[in-house]
Amino acid sequence: MRVYLPATIGMLRELVAKDEFLPINGTGFALTPALRESYTSGSTEELEYVAQLDAARASLRLIAADLEGEESVTPRRVVVAADLDDVEQRPDLDNAVVRVGGSVPMSAVASVHVDGADAEDAVLAAAKAVDAADLGDLDAEFAIGDAEDHELAWYAPQELPFLLELL
Structure with missing residues (x-):
């Protein structure tokens, strides 16, 4: 199953250094039967994109947590796509x-x-607003939308060291 795992630039650095990725709480997003049933139409590719967008929004939460910890933060959403067998669906x-x-x-x-x-300015604003957006704040939701207007760039795993070096 293709799973979309939310991450940060710091987590990508760990992936390259350790040659493995440890998802926070094991949480990921995928095209599950429950996701497919919640849409009246859509191809597999379109519905996987929905799961990827969910992971990108979860990445905002990880960036927000890093901001609270006053860590050095590169405000860019990151999603790691992996093909995994050991996956438990959590429709709850x-x-x-x-x-x-x-x-x-x-x-x-x-x-x-x-x-x-x-996208960095929009992502930084969205990370600061993500909790308020969850509580129905329309201005915060607008900030999230600004970040989501930016498409994520695609990288092959072997390109990661070069990407991180350029940041």
Whole structure:
């Protein structure tokens, strides 16, 4: 199953250094039967994109947590796409939510999706507003929309060292 795992630039650095990725709480997003049933139409590719967008929004939460910890933060959403077998569907949390058992080896990573530099201001504003957006704040939701207007760039796993060097 293709699973979309939310991450940060710091987590990508760990992936490259350790050759494995440890998702926070094992949380990922995928095209689950519950997600498919929640849409009246849509191809597999379109519905996988929905799961990827859910992971990108979850990446905003990870960036927000890093901001609270006053860590050095590169405000870019990151989604690691991996092909995994050990996945538990969690429709009790949301239609696309899955739990991954353990760490994800680099060999399972199919691609990585990262915001470009032009998205940093919008991502920073969205990360600061993500909790308020969940509570119905329309201005905060607008900030999230600004970040989501930026498409994530696609990278092959072997390109990660070069990407991180350029940041």
